Amino acid sequence: MREGPLTWRPLTREDAQASADLLNAMETVDGIGENYTAEDTLQELIDPYTDLARASLAAFDGDVLVGFMKIRFKPSAEEVHRVFLDGGVHPGYRRRGVGTALVEAGVAAAKVVHARQHPTLRLAVDVHKAERIAGVPELVRSQGFVPVRYFQRLERALGDALPAVVIPDGLALEPWSPENAADFLATRNAAYRDHWGSAPVTLDSWQNKITNHTFRPEVGFLLRAGTDGAAAGVLVALTWEADAALTGIRDAHFMIVGTRPDHRNRGVASALVAHALRGAAEAGYDRARVNVDSPRPSGRSGLFERAGFVAARSYVRWAFEV
Template sequence: MTVTSTALRDRVASPELELPQHPDIARWKPATLDDLDAMMVLMDAADRVDHPASTTTRAQVENALKSSELIMATDTLVGESASGVLIAAGVVAEAQAKSTRVQVYLEGTVHPTWRGRGIGRQLLAWQRDRALQLLSASPHALPGWIMVDQEHGNIAGQHLSERAGFTLTRYFTEMERRLSDAVEIIEPMADVRIVPLDDELVESSRRARNDAFRDHWGSQPTTQERWEHMTSSPEFRKDLSRVAVEKTDAGERRVVAFALVSVNKRDWEAAGYSKAYIEYIGVVRDHRGEKLAPAIITAALQSLRDAGIERATLDVDSESPTGANTLYERMGFVAGDRGYSYVLEV
């Protein structure tokens, strides 16, 4: 990581931003909420090719467009064919939290029917330049990261990222566990209780997540807005999630470990079985070494098993500082496809 005492706005040049020009795109324009239906058609088509067993939800797309981390008029771009079909879409979002870096995330896709014609290359170039504009306006004397994730199945997207100047920096592995196999419950220490997540513990779970992930690669604090988007989405399941809580000296409940679960039933048909996704697993730093990680994981797995769900999935950093990937293997998770994180650092 680059260490600097110079503000980003004093060291990053702001490029001219021009709309792409491509013969297959009749019109480029900023996205609006009126495009949501068309964007979902586009995302569904891309998902079937890039990661057929995991689909993008409407809530994810809508929350991305509504997020205060971007302005739709300047930070989104969609391309339409002459017949008005949405062919491509891209989003540029500057993370609100800036603890150790200023991070800008790029998300986008091209309809599989129109891939291989240079549309993705032009869209990614526009996104990269818009991200550089955002970084060039930042007063923070911090490293600037432009980040783009690519799925295992999207080889063209991986090549595009590399040609656009991004460096493959990290691997994330998808892991899966069959819940037909018995779950051996591990009890936590006496003064900690494992319970389902409830509304009163949502904010404490966010603070726990931020503490637990402080030393994880690419992680910045999660804002209340982003946490609210996740925990209030139709797919998020408080009843299946599990948190370990302790009583503070003030008598309040504090989350010290968590396994937070979402269920996207649209994935079940493509996968051929029912499954749940564990969004986050973590233990706060002052409770590490107390076997809370296996305790909270087994509690979540048992909740899924009791609900009749057949498999649990999660993603893990291949170089996790807490050794999470090894822990998951010991608990019966099997590694599957990889995801790739690319970074352009300025």
């Protein structure tokens, strides 16, 4: 670590390796279970809804990236446009004002992007961070952010005594294939339409965030009605090879688990989760993970608890509303 001034500029897609190096350095101290390759970070830098030129900022010490922020906006919104402010600071450069500068720049950039995308709506800037990262609550509170949602990462080892798969009457399981790929996206959007903070996912965003190099089609399933052929629910899993390389544990992260409103309370999600657990175990995964959210810190998920998942890590969604 040098004592001289830092260099500041927007991020570019050429910063993929530097971004991975920074995030992995942060992980050595924060211990939130997230490891990255340059391929992972490049996927975020080429996100079609991240405007790097107008809404990102990186701090460099020589050639070393020591802090960054970037804004992700939504292509569609109703009433409130929730943008996501992501960022972090190298452990060796914390408590030097870098984080404060990045958050302030992030809020300003969010206003610029919001004015271009959804100027007639209200703006909310969201920050999502693990509870265990020291200094984050003090930093975001000092900038006017308040907690609005609470998340739990749940985990389950894929050993013996996996739950039985009970398929609701009139429905049939269907694995992912190129022929039904469009149904996965459509079912996700229908299932998440009334979820907190959710917005319809566009095809280009789906391809960037879901069906990229982390996508695991062998752990992707629909439940489809036999009468009209409409999908009732969907489950999609991803995995990050950098995590497996470091820990020796292959995780199947259930990124999307959703049921269409007209099929809820029939056991659709339970059937999908039970089937995916068995599918992941047969495919050689060691553990399943899923994130669930709640309006309260003590929120629980009966569905995943019944399937044997236990809480592993807590997160807070902070928001600054303009």
